[in-house]
Amino acid sequence: MLRLATPLRSGLLSSAIRRHSACCGGEHKMSEAELKMSKLLTEGIDGCTRVEVHDVSNGCGSMFDVVVEAAGFKGKSKVAQHKQVTSILREQIKDMHGLTIKTKAA
């Protein structure tokens, strides 16, 4: 447990810091990559009510969190929802180190 505790704690802290810096209100300006992906998702999925793309690699452009809520997801399984997102971002994903996706039917 001691071995687990340390990396866990540091992971949590750095994760929180990254998320916070990416989400700071008026100060934060979306990066080019974030804007492009948001646009692709908004255009590619019907009835988007929420699209969030966060670079969680402190601007390096290698790790992203994506959250999408859309009416178009209604009746679709989570697998189908995730596949739609990964399909739309296929070209961007090739350059990424990592990506997490969260989807919800609006």
Next chain:
Amino acid sequence: MLRVLSRQAFSMVRAANFSASASSAGGGGLSDEVRKRIDGIVKKDDVVVFMKGTQQEPACGFSRNVKLVLDFHNVKFQDYNVLTDQELREGVKIFSEWPTIPQVYVKGEFVGGCDILISMHKDGEISDFLDEKGISNKYGKQ
């Protein structure tokens, strides 16, 4: 806590495998023989998991997390260790059009990987899903 750690690490695995999957898919896709083999496997048992390692000894955190969710809900499943079978390892990604391992199938249908299973577990919808599929589970109605 575990969620944050596994989530980050999972991302890294996901993207890397996605690239590999994309290039291998470009090479002509799945042979009929392999497709039939996988199709037979996912229909043979009610719940099938393609994982790294075995359910007794998972070899990666994400395969382990899938096992933990299924064990938590008392769901019996058949495991297939892709580390000992490269054909399966690459084949299931094309078969399901899903870039990462582990992969979970229920009654022959691909359900998702680690992140989706954890999401279903946390949202509380996994019991309803399993009931719907006729799979016995801890919090189910059956």
